Amino acid sequence: MKKFSTLSECFLKAKRQAISLFALLFAVLSSQVAHAQLNYVAVACADPYVVIANQPGSTYLGSGDDVVFTNIALPFNFTLYTTTYTTVNIGTNGFIVLNPGTNRGFGNATLPTAIAGAALYPFWDDLDADPLVVAGSGVYTRVDGTAPNRIFTIEWWRIGHFNMAAGTGDITFQVRLFENGNRVQFKYQDVEFDGPHVGFNNGLSATIGLEDVVATPRPFTLVGFNTASVTNGQCIEFVLPQACTPIAGPTLNFNTSPGLCAATATIALPTFNPPGCANGVTVGLRYSLNGGPFVNVTLPAANITITVPKGSNVITWQTFVISSGATAGVATQIINVNDNEPPKLNCPQNIIVNLGPGECCRNITWPEPTATDNCPFLQGPFQLNTINLGGNAGSVGGMVFFNINNTSGQPIVITALGMNISAATLVNIYTKAGTHVGFETNPAAWTLAGTANANTGPFSGPFPGNGTITPAIVTTPSGGLTLGPGLWGIALHTPTAQNNYTNGNGANQTYSDANITINLGSAANTLWGAPFTPRVWNGFVRYQIGGNAQIIQTAGPANGSSFCKEDSPFTIRYQVADAAGNTATCSFTITVNPFPNPTQVLTCNNNVQVSLDQNCSAFVNADQVLEGGPYKCYNDYVVEVDKTMPFGNGPWIRISQGPNFPGFGAPTPLGPDDVGKTYQVRVTDPATGQRCWGTITIEDKLPPVLSCQEAFVPCNDKTKDSAEPFEPCADPLTVLPAAPLFTINTANNGNAVGGMVFFNITNLTGLPLEITSIGMNISGPTVVNIYARPGTHVGFETNVGAWTLVGTADGTVGPFSGAFPGNGTITP
Template sequence: MKKLFTLLLFCVASFASAQILDETFDSNANFTTSDPFFSDGFGDFFGLSGGVDDYNGEPVPTFIKPYTGFSGGFLTGMDLDGEGATLPISIEWTGVAIDGFGSLMFSGQFAEAFDAPGDIDQADFLLIEYQIDGGGYQNLLSFVGGDFSSTTNNGFFKEDTDFDGIGDGANLGDAAATFTKAIVGVGSALDLRMTISVNSGDEDFAVDSFSITGTAVVDDTPPVVTCPSPIVQDNDAGVCGAIVTFMDATATDDTDPNPTVTQTGGPLSGTLFPVGDTEVSYTAIDAAGNESLCTFTITVADAEAPVIACPDPITMDNDTGVCGAIVTYDAPIVTDNCPEPTSVQGSLTTLFDGGNTFDGNMFDVNILNDMTVQSFDVNLVDPTGDFEVYYKTGTYLGSETNAADWTLIGSATGVVSLGANTPTPLDLSLDLMLTAGQTYAFYVTSTGATVAYTNGGVAGDVLVSNADLEILEGSGGGYPFGTNFSPRNFNGTIIYESGGFNVQLVDGLASGEEFPVGTTTVTYEVSDAAGNVSMCSFDVVVNDTEAPDVACPDDQLVDVPTGEMFTLPDYSGDVIATDNCAVSVITQSPAAGMMVGAGTTTVIITVTDTAGNEVDCTFDVVVTEVLGITTNDITKINLSPNPASTIVSINATISTIEVFNMLGQKVLETNQNTFDVSSLIQGAYLVKITTDNGQTTKKLTVK
């Protein structure tokens, strides 16, 4: 019959020897057997003797050997397969608690009664084995047959010290002999097994007093816990983070084979980790309560660039009288997978103590952190005033009176003063983005009202500063870009925003500036907190729709000899033409070189600018014929025939003949008094005839 054993555990002081197993064989409560106890009442038996006499209810055998040295009950047997038992028979102790103990030792008493001659043969054995935490049985103590008086039997049980199947140690005898062996290893639970095979009469064994002792160890050494290696991973698309998976930490311990490992910090594997560095920690605890901590870092890099959307393209007409237009547009819209950094409003005030007055001030600022300038407060002395704000990159020095160096970025009209030496807001929305590390200049001026400012020390010295910018000493001056006095200190406040997305104008002109006629491409760049950059562009088209102004010369009065033509000169030099941009072409009709006869000819001047805008003006050329000395001779000259289709003759001695079409173009020239017109197209022509007596012009029809 199999029965479970009861563990006897005696707790002792730290590092002292403690008995973990105490098997006295006074009952069968602590172990199990592969076959139940039995007895035939004579020489076949297996059970407890020594006054206990437990043979599973069967008679006490009569042939128990006369063992000595045992105290109380002991386990014994002889001819173990005599009553049908299966060899070998095993006796087992399972689940012996050894947690917290080291230097384990086994001790037990063993005997075998020798009958002359002995009856132990080569098939007989007694083997003690153990395993820790189910790791597989290992040999602990072995007895095999040896010292045979014949080849195979009539021997003793001898210890097999090297477990090679040959007895090479001490003999067992009638008296109980104690054997002690070290149990190698540590763990939580130990199983002990004794296997016995004796299979004929007078082959016997007896065992008693099995014990296991160990040294109770105070475990103050924490486990060794190993975290995964650091992880670097890009963000998931559209998310300010990433789903990250990782293995759990592992731990080893010198006494506890299975220390508990628990994640004690950071998001769990398979969850969303934010952009940036996140520390994940694990804690390992051994059976003694010792703890160890390890950490590793998961870095989620924001690799996704922000999305920047520029305004739609803008098309507008020029401002009157200007080769361009003031254009305002909305700031680009920026979105990103990570939230926009918080924008913080800031300001820096110089002083409001007056001392001098004029129209306005010029001064430099050094930008320490990226910012967007929005507005200014001023020291307005007059009850009301209109203001303009200009800026430029770099210092104002050298540009005090050069308006072309400056850009107008904002204006405020009807500003009501809050009192002298009191900040008066201009309430602008400039959206002027300035870059850290750069110097910029401002010109904050009224257009005629009186503002107050203060005498300075040295222009360019730092007047006031904070963590974001420095305002330097500057100058005061008249509007616009007039008389300048230096050093003078601006009385006012710069109002700005810092933080948020870093949006910069990298090409083109800012909103509120004058864009030239034509196409200007405006490009903005944005960078997020991780340094990812995106750009967008849009076109601003300013059309020149303004026609030029033109003034023609007065009417022209000219005299020609009777019968002669007047050749029109080029009058463009006498035309006064202006344009908001530039005049490109001046044309005249009739064209210069055209011959006109007596009477009034209207000349049309057309002025075209570079954009194709046209304007006309007109004046008259009045031709009057007067008699000359050679008039009678010249007037007698005739063309024959007229109309003509081939040869035309002139009834005079000529110097030259020139034939012109009605556009004033010369189509034929000769010094003969005959000429051929067959190559000319049909129509009217003017023939200019030059003789020694003068010139005359005749009309010729070619048919």
């Protein structure tokens, strides 16, 4: 019986359990940073296969299932990557671990693994060498040649797949280590099984490649993982490229080009160590901007001219072996592009208004100004972090889910995501309107909205990781991923990396700033696989706030206001700022002209009735008295009354509002003493001295308003000095609604289904209370039985006889807080 292997998310994988994993085949799969260890390159070789099993001079190590032959001495010192080894461990399952290291077991995995020790994997699979099925089946070694040109060969001869039996077939392959040049060859005579085991042919369930010791990043070369990656007679040689290190120049600063939110930047090529090693013949140079595709540089050259977007940008320079494409060296350079171009603000043309007869002012509206800029009107960037504590992890190719609630009222543009991941990967970003909860296994509910590049480390590493958060720059859509206001479900898929995340406990699942809230979350080991929940995504969201330009009026009355001729002309001024702080202003004028050529002859109405307002007062303006016309602005006339008999000789009291005219005194309103009286009235044009006369009568036409105050007397009560007996309550009662009385909703404990809660209510009103609703922090729908007793509940919780079932409440309509710890929702 085989042993079980413990994997992340605590699931057990049995020996015979079928494993369905997403396999990727790379000619070269590498992960490097500047000055990091180079990766081997897998190239084809033509050496013929020579069997060493059962030959004179060969050593038979043995056979068996899951057997490891330990501390096998190498005939010469052998260097893999940068470490020299003298002994190896050889497993019947088709692997070699260079000491010190650990066993690889029967269950293969993609590269890089998280297992200690450098290793070679010619055919890492669940193999079985059974001499009872094929005589001589097993592992052999042999040394050929003389120093310094010896060759050490390890051969797996006629090895079956578990459980090897007659008719299942066998395979034969070998590893050759060369003393001269530390070369490595994988050679395959036969990689096809028979009968029921043909599904394992050609490496369909095997890992083929090699890896160095555990590091961040860990150097490795993967030929195939669970794919048909090898064939009969194939020879693969692993070549370590010669180092050629680019030395990037200093940080460069550019300004945006006119009309563009980017700079046309001319950037000097890096120098090289050793000098001249990137010659364009054997070693080339390529670059990537912000994690985008690499572009080859035609050498010789002194510089490149490229378009670089606004902001802080990273150019990754790589030297590479032209014949194989293998990376020989890496360096990075920062390119900053500043936006110093102000926006353009367009105001409407100047406005001229000619007033009509009697008009003094006019409400004026105009088209709002418009703004344009070389860059979008975005504010920020802002960054909202979650945590980096790890503690759990998914499989390579898994997913994490969470919600983003955009409460800013504007679109946000996500430009980068922080990722707690094991290795380099592209991040596929899926979105959906509304929550992710309940849709984790429904791909039709999601839209692939963008991708982010997380191929540039450092990385946290395989589970448990070290908490490093790797920036993943959003490359698609260009400029970032836009989310409108509201709730959005987010799903992040990492095809070539594990996600390290944290188990949720309620308190660690929500993160907010002034614009967005992140609610976490769940995770799955496969694309749209069954989710584990709650899980807290480790990382950050870096974003900007989008939307229209924020144009601010800095001078003049507001649009639609009343504009009066006496204050004309008016200057209306606006200002706008872009995301970089550059500003622009514009202005226009509004001129209000008086009515031209008004009549100079004034005609007064001889019977004007004036009603007092709700404050029992009234001013009388010229438009209420004059008739005929056309007149100029009515505020340019003065209205006066003579309250003293005989009328006509004063004193005259001004009762009109308007400008202060010398010799006419301050306006005085009519009041309650004037009700029912008739006065002589006159209207004067102070500019010409022209007048007319008439009469006015003052009235009060508004009825009085009667206000009654409510008063409440408790039933079954009497005042302390009353000798009257108690009166019974009237029936039916008058029910007075009251505001709800809340406790809290921050639960940190819970009881079992069918439990009870107790509390006291003290009625201080002196009146009966009618309870109409109770708010409940409950896990799901229920009917609530309500028991009551006079006095305190304390000490009576277990005494059924002390209580009366006085009512029930319907708590079957959600939403609900959910099972402990709940989310704090209070259900009516």
